[in-house]
Amino acid sequence: MLFADAPIHLEHAELRLTPHWCEPACAAAWFAELVENTPWEQPCVHLHGRDYPVPRLVAWYGDAEASYRYSGLVHRPLPWTPLLAEIRARVQAEVGQRLNGVLLNYYRDGRDSMGWHSDDEPELGRNPLVASLNLGGTRRFDLRRKGQTAIEHSLALDSGSLLVMSGATQHYWQHQVAKTQRPVAPRLNLTFRLVHA
Structure with a gap:
């Protein structure tokens, strides 16, 4: 059996959550090293004639051909670090698929967020697999059907x-990490994917 945990049952979606995929000490060590050593950026997106900084810090790593475009931005990959290469190998073994890029999102506090979106960029292919590793503080991850407003x-x-x-998850569903007023610890999210050049 590929995954130890049962799937999440949503129509037209394939989601599987493994709550304790890596041990707490390992997760804490990865979190500390990545927060400290990643060259974080806060790019701006252009909306309605104005530039807005994204509400989190980001970094994109990957194979040389794995440039990634989203929200009107083109991210050229940084080369894999030894730690990220190790984590990628473990994730690939878990999902049984090659992954050539990872987006790191650093949520410093509850004001940092990710708005509603689907990971449906053309370079991810028709039915993309996105493997999301979470380190640090707990945050709520919401899903809604495309065209709907209710979570x-x-x-x-x-x-x-x-x-x-x-x-077909990305065809039918959007997801977000909403802002929160509740005190939350800093969180790091690594989303591994396969970018088709």
């Missing part, structure tokens, strides 16, 4: 958990 399902993504979205 249909929410997950608490704890440190060390791995959420895998695959199949």
Whole structure:
């Protein structure tokens, strides 16, 4: 059996959450090293004639050909570090698929967020697999059907958990990490994917 945990049952979606994919001490060590050594950026997106900084820090790593475009930005990959290469190898073994890029999102506090979106960029292919590793503080991950405004399902993504979205999920669903006024610890999210050059 590929995954130890049962799937999340949503229509037209394939999601699987493994809550304790890596041990707490390992997750804490990875979190500390990545926060300290990643060359974080806060790019701006251009909306309605104005530039807005994205509400989190980001970095994109990957194979040389794995440039990634989203929100009107083109991210050229930084070369894999030894730690990220090790984590990628473990994630690839878990999901049984090659992954050639990872987006790191650093949520410093509850004011940092990720708005509603689907990972449906053309270079990810028709039914992309996105493997999301969570380190540090717990944040709520919301899902809604495309074209709807109501949240249909929410997950608490704890440190060390791995959420895998695959199949037709990105065709029918959007997801977000909303801002929160509640005190939350800093969180690091690594989303591994396969970018088709």
